[in-house]
Amino acid sequence: MKWETVIGLETHAQLSTVSKIFSGAATAFGAAPNTQASAIDLALPGVLPVPNRGAVERAIRFGLAVGAKINRTSVFARKNYFYPDLPKGYQISQFEIPVVQGGTLTIVTDQGERTVRLTRAHLEEDAGKSLHEDYHGMTGIDLNRAGTPLLEIVSEPDLRSSDEAVAYAKVLHSLVRWIGICDGNMQEGSFRCDANVSVRPLGSDKLGTRCEIKNLNSFRFMQQAIEFEVRRQIELIQDGGTVVQETRLYDPERNETRPMRSKEDAQDYRYFPDPDLPPLVIGEAWIERVRAEMPELPAAMKARFGATYGLPAADAAALTGHRELASYFEETVRTFGGDPKSAANWVQGELSAALNKADVDIARSPVSAPRLAGLIRRIADGTISGKIAKDVFDAMWAGEGDADAIIGSRGLTQISDEGAIGKIVDDVLAANAGIVAEFRAGKEKAFNSLVGQTMKATKGKANPAQVNAILRQKLAEMGSGPF
Amino acid sequence: MLSASIAELARLLAGRSVSSVELTTGLLDRIARINPALNAFVTLDAERALAAARAADARRASGDAGPLVGIPIAHKDVLMTAGLRTTCGSRMLADFIAPYDAHVVTGLKQAGTVLVGKTNMDEFAMGSSTETSHFGPARNPWDVRCVPGGSSGGSAAAVAARLVAGATGTDTGGSIRQPASFSGITGLKPTYGICSRYGLVAFASSLDQAGAFAQTAEDCALLLNAMAGHDPRDATSLERPREDYTRLIAAGRAAPDATQPLAGLRIGLPREYFGGGNDPDVDAALAGAIDEFRTLGAATVDIALPNVNLAIPVYYVIAPAEASSNLSRFDGVRYGHRAAKYGDLADMYKKSRAEGFGAEVKRRILIGTYVLSHGYYDAYYLKAQQVRRLIADDFRRAYERCDVIMGPTAPSTAFRIGAKTGDPVQMYLNDIYTVAANLTGAPAMSIPCGFDRNGLPIGLQIQGNYFAEAAMVNVAHRFQQATDWHRRVPPGVTT
Numbered sequence: 002m003k004w005e006t007v008i009g010l011e012t013h014a015q016l017s018t019v020s021k022i023f024s025g026a027a028t029a030f031g032a033a034p035n036t037q038a039s040a041i042d043l044a045l046p047g048v049l050p051v052p053n054r055g056a057v058e059r060a061i062r063f064g065l066a067v068g069a070k071i072n073r074t075s076v077f078a079r080k081n082y083f084y085p086d087l088p089k090g091y092q093i094s095q096f097e098i099p100v101v102q103g104g105t106l107t108i109v110t111d112q113g114e115r116t117v118r119l120t121r122a123h124l125e126e127d128a129g130k131s132l133h134e135d136y137h138g139m140t141g142i143d144l145n146r147a148g149t150p151l152l153e154i155v156s157e158p159d160l161r162s163s164d165e166a167v168a169y170a171k172v173l174h175s176l177v178r179w180i181g182i183c184d185g186n187m188q189e190g191s192f193r194c195d196a197n198v199s200v201r202p203l204g205s206d207k208l209g210t211r212c213e214i215k216n217l218n219s220f221r222f223m224q225q226a227i228e229f230e231v232r233r234q235i236e237l238i239q240d241g242g243t244v245v246q247e248t249r250l251y252d253p254e255r256n257e258t259r260p261m262r263s264k265e266d267a268q269d270y271r272y273f274p275d276p277d278l279p280p281l282v283i284g285e286a287w288i289e290r291v292r293a294e295m296p297e298l299p300a301a302m303k304a305r306f307g308a309t310y311g312l313p314a315a316d317a318a319a320l321t322g323h324r325e326l327a328s329y330f331e332e333t334v335r336t337f338g339g340d341p342k343s344a345a346n347w348v349q350g351e352l353s354a355a356l357n358k359a360d361v362d363i364a365r366s367p368v369s370a371p372r373l374a375g376l377i378r379r380i381a382d383g384t385i386s387g388k389i390a391k392d393v394f395d396a397m398w399a400g401e402g403d404a405d406a407i408i409g410s411r412g413l414t415q416i417s418d419e420g421a422i423g424k425i426v427d428d429v430l431a432a433n434a435g436i437v438a439e440f441r442a443g444k445e446k447a448f449n450s451l452v453g454q455t456m457k458a459t460k461g462k463a464n465p466a467q468v469n470a471i472l473r474q475k476l477a478e479m480g481s482g483p484f
Numbered sequence: 485m486l487s488a489s490i491a492e493l494a495r496l497l498a499g500r501s502v503s504s505v506e507l508t509t510g511l512l513d514r515i516a517r518i519n520p521a522l523n524a525f526v527t528l529d530a531e532r533a534l535a536a537a538r539a540a541d542a543r544r545a546s547g548d549a550g551p552l553v554g555i556p557i558a559h560k561d562v563l564m565t566a567g568l569r570t571t572c573g574s575r576m577l578a579d580f581i582a583p584y585d586a587h588v589v590t591g592l593k594q595a596g597t598v599l600v601g602k603t604n605m606d607e608f609a610m611g612s613s614t615e616t617s618h619f620g621p622a623r624n625p626w627d628v629r630c631v632p633g634g635s636s637g638g639s640a641a642a643v644a645a646r647l648v649a650g651a652t653g654t655d656t657g658g659s660i661r662q663p664a665s666f667s668g669i670t671g672l673k674p675t676y677g678i679c680s681r682y683g684l685v686a687f688a689s690s691l692d693q694a695g696a697f698a699q700t701a702e703d704c705a706l707l708l709n710a711m712a713g714h715d716p717r718d719a720t721s722l723e724r725p726r727e728d729y730t731r732l733i734a735a736g737r738a739a740p741d742a743t744q745p746l747a748g749l750r751i752g753l754p755r756e757y758f759g760g761g762n763d764p765d766v767d768a769a770l771a772g773a774i775d776e777f778r779t780l781g782a783a784t785v786d787i788a789l790p791n792v793n794l795a796i797p798v799y800y801v802i803a804p805a806e807a808s809s810n811l812s813r814f815d816g817v818r819y820g821h822r823a824a825k826y827g828d829l830a831d832m833y834k835k836s837r838a839e840g841f842g843a844e845v846k847r848r849i850l851i852g853t854y855v856l857s858h859g860y861y862d863a864y865y866l867k868a869q870q871v872r873r874l875i876a877d878d879f880r881r882a883y884e885r886c887d888v889i890m891g892p893t894a895p896s897t898a899f900r901i902g903a904k905t906g907d908p909v910q911m912y913l914n915d916i917y918t919v920a921a922n923l924t925g926a927p928a929m930s931i932p933c934g935f936d937r938n939g940l941p942i943g944l945q946i947q948g949n950y951f952a953e954a955a956m957v958n959v960a961h962r963f964q965q966a967t968d969w970h971r972r973v974p975p976g977v978t979t
Contacts, residue, residue: 040584044813046577046685047564047586051719080811081856083833090812142817271856273865276689276806278719 002239003203006231007211008166008196009120009158012173013151014183015191016040016059017129022126023050023093025058030189038129038144044088049099049277052077055151059182060100061122061283061291063152066180066298067119069104071288077278078126084293085142086129086351090405094153096272099123100281106176107154107300108168109318117169127151140430146190152182158197160206163227167220170194179324181301187218194223198230199244210244214251214258230258253307302327310334319349325363329370336374339381347377351394368397376404384408385415386465417464422455424472429454430475440476448472486510486753487646487707487973490703494551497544504537504544504554506791508598510880511556512621515647517598522623524632524641527569528559528601536598551706551853553596555724558651560639561602562609562693563587564683572685573605573617573635576814576821576840582843586683587718588652588694588711595710598650604638607842608811609656609687611913612637613904614663617843621901625974626669630898633914636697640667643697645977647928650698650707654684656691657799658893658918664697664954665893665943668932670960670970671697672704675950676925677722679708680715686810688721688803691922701931701960702968707955724951744781745962752787754884757917763896769934769942770892771964773775777890785886789878792920794871799910799919801868802857808852814840876924883949888959893930893943917945927953931960932969941969 021028024041039351041048064071078096101122101382108115119418129147131140154173160166174192177183180426185192199211214230217223229251234244249258274280297305306317306327333344351375356363376397380390396407408414416422430437433454440447455468485502496502512530517576519525533556535651540554559565562572562697571577585593593599604622606614614622622637624630625645632641640663643651653660655673664671673695684694696707708729715721736745753774758767774784816822816836823835841849855864871938882889894914904911921928926947933944944963946954964970 043818045583045680045819046570046572046580046813047683049682049718049720051717080810081817082811083812085815085817085829088813088818090815091809269858271809271853271858271861273805273809273856273861276720277686 002030003206004200004231004235005203006161006163006227007158007199007201007208008160008162008227009211010160010169011165011195011197012170013127013193014154014177014185016056016152016182017054017184018053018059018150020053021148022053022056022124024148026148028149030186032145033342034141034143034145038147042071042144042148044090050093050275052278052281053150056124056370057100057281057283058291059286060122060152061156061288062180062182062295063085063122063177064101065102065288065292065295066176067101067104067106069119069122070102071283072100074098075100075123075281075283077275077281078272079275080125080272082268082270084128084131085140086131086144088129088144090149092126092128093240093275093278094125095123095406096322100283105354106169106172108165108172110162110164110168115165117159117165120155120157122154123423125151158199158211163224163231166227167198167224170223175299175322179222180296184484190218193218196223196227196230198227198234199235200231200238211247212244212258213248215261217251222251222253225253225256226258233258236329289364299324299327310345312341312345316342316345316349318441320345323363329363329366332370332376333374336371337377337381339378343377343381344374347373351386351391355394355398367400368394372397372403377406379404383415383464385413386461388465389413389415389461413462415464416462417460417467419467419471422459422463422467423475424469425457425458426468426475428478429458430472431436437476437479441479448476451476486514487977488649489699490555490649490706491700492577493555493649493704494553497554498549501650504540504598505534506554506809507554508533508537508556510601511600511647514881518594518625518645521628522621522625522632522645524604524622524638524642524645524647525558525601526571526573526604526617526619526638528600529568531871532568533600536946538852540596550596550598552592552710554598555596555650556598556648557592558598558600558603558639558642558648558968559589560636560653561613562654562687563589563652563687564597564685564864568599568602570602570685571618572583572609573607573614573619575618576837578618578821580638582637582821586694587680587715587721589683591710591713592652592707597650597710600832603636603642603651606635606637606659607845608685608807609635609654609659609692610659610807610844610848612662612911613899613901613906615901616842617788620827622939623901625977626668626945627898627938629900631666631901633666633894635659635663636671637663637667637768639697640664640669640671643667643669643699644974645677646973650696650703650709652707653693653697653950654687654694655918655922656688656693656805657922658699658827658915660695661893661918661928661943661945662914665945666898666941668927668935668941668943668972668974669697669699670701670704670931670964671695672701672708672728672929672953673921673927674708674721674953675927676711676922677720677961678724678951679954680721681715682715682717682721686806688806690806691799691803691808693922700798700964701929701957702730702733702931702964705733705957706951727954729954729957733961736958736962745965746777746959747781747960749777749782749888750751750880750886751782751784752794752889753784754787754789754882754889754891756789756792757891761895762892765934765936766892766894766896766942769936770944772891773933774890774943776963776967780966787882787886787889789875789882789920791871791878795875795923796912796916798868798871798875799915799923800851801864802872802923804848804852804876805856805865806852808849808856811841811845811849816840823878844908863943872923874922879920879947881927881950887949888952888956889947891945893917893945897936897938897940897942897977921947926950927956929956929960931963932972933963933967933970934969
């Protein structure tokens, strides 16, 4: 029996507004408990919600970025249930009529490109946090997070493997950061995914019973959790059992999913339109302004990098994974004015390695794009070799100045004068008669050793191509040998 | 003098015949003597009142001649008043000190009123008699064996007994107008959205509106002037240019000798309001009042509101539904009553709410939860909202043929305490004439128009189209110029 996996993802992206979706309290992460909860967030008697324009604008931006329909009128609805981290006893969300309807995302896996359909995206408020440890049989409630704006993004069950699910999550994560609506910080809970997973016999068009795996906060855990769950469901069915629709949590330590302890039968949330909030009306002018202010999206930029800079697809994809990276790259190319591929290599290579090692964001790179361009220019015009350039880069990173200053102060200019190199080669040949003899006896490696000696004698500054050529020529002049 | 209207008191204060401190002191004494029999007040704060009175006198001395400066008032205990206990008539909030002022409270404070105390009410505004209050029923000054009406019964009793010159109320299904009718005073509910609901503890969000009680329509308009206005903290608060709701009364003063001051006014009389089922004394008083309006020059028009008989069932689906959700925040977690002994979380919720809420509140939460629940939402809540639109359409069509609509405020006069508590539906039927204005959001008021055979007051309801408060108030004012029902005081209350 061949099985097909069916996955849909629900993602909660915390919107990057300064204040909450229905109150003016701050949304900044990490404040002391209950210091960022206003009267409205505490649900005191008599308080009322007022929508945050910035949250709505971010929803519009998302809708436009995924080619969805922006509903000109949408409705806030109350989702009623009791829990201490939900002060009103209901969450303000959207139910029948969300702000964003439809849309698509394109993912790339080993199988190639695929389009994943989105069902919808809607605005809602986050609940507070319940802290069960540290309180000796009690639970601590921190309402700082209560009222933070969320965009809940729902995909159709179009994903067919854990790879596709992770690819989708990564593209979505990259997109929400790209368009500036969410910081995507998964450790802080800004981007949370739930996976709905079911299996069915391959060829069937009937959906199997699904289980929801909640709160997957890393791509690795998402991959592992889905794979476990798929195996679990298949084994269960093959053993004659049936999959029970339930909510499960992933335990990374034991690499398994388990039913959530406190879940009862499906809750009736008694959704109804919130009478405190008039319908959300979004006019054409607002949508057009957001559209006009939209940055070039990753897919379009990736295509442009291929067409305009002649970059291979892998480079274009890597450079457009991150908006600041892409703009750094473009600034480097612009300033350098030469072959974009060398800029691409340096940005993806030395620069990215240094940033990762120092755990520094590209926005705070000690080496600016113009300075990197300056370095690349000095390789291209022959002033220094690629090898020396690496040392210059390290010096730039350490704050010693720009490329020219370092090359000058350290005297790193490549020696390209034939006469000067020729003289040094003569000295090396004279000092290494034994190695010369080995070379003339047929040992190729001896040539490399002579090259090495020459480079060492010039402290690496000799132009390697010229060293090669001159050494070859002089050896040939000396008499018989392999050349 | 203590029993003078707000307009009269404003003249006396402006002429320095009396100071706010004297006025407030006098009323506090009267309250100390009379309130125990009426239980109109839940909280009194003499110190705060006298401090406000002193400040008001200073303000007058420095030239501020606003009509409300120094006028003693009371707030219904459903409105948040910073630093003062705000109970909503419930054990759930019996010790709750409000941390902020409601928008309408701020408006009246800025206008210079002197807050004397918080008035008794049906618990969480759910009721038509003020009998569901955790603090005991309020009593009707006309007959202390009777209810003053509800849910704003304490405010109505306080004004009727001349304990304050004016008081705020809130009206969700008639909770200002019906107590005004039972207590022989004037009560006004503005168009939905005119007064901010920020700080008005929510019962039914799409129906609640704050309004005013006073001796006259003019006084109510003066209070409304200070209460109305856009509030960015309430998303349902309307942004409209400021209005002076007394402007048509003032304009009318310019032509005092007009014999037919209401010539041209078309009064719609819905056949559904006079179809039998009213107390005969109510029908008689209404007939007399309509005749008086004709004398003033108005014409009457028979109108039909075919769906208005559905207003009660519609209201008693929508209001409890919204209430069931609005009251979920009272869970014992962050404020309010929490049970002293409980096991786990669910137990804490159950016990705190079982102990904190009275029977009527529980009844309405159950009804509201039911009509919103899966499988019933379409048949009840959705259907009720659809019929609500039909009722609004009836009124819209009626206003093509008339300017105001009149009828009895309630089918009866004040009943005995305990007479209707055995049958909730009987109690609900008190609201048959008032709920429609909440469902449609249109403004409405009640003015005294007579007494029944037992000397209990009868109220005439005037309904206007959206934003017609100034016109409505002027129509009422003209009636009050020509009659003196509104000047009568209960026995035992000296003028």
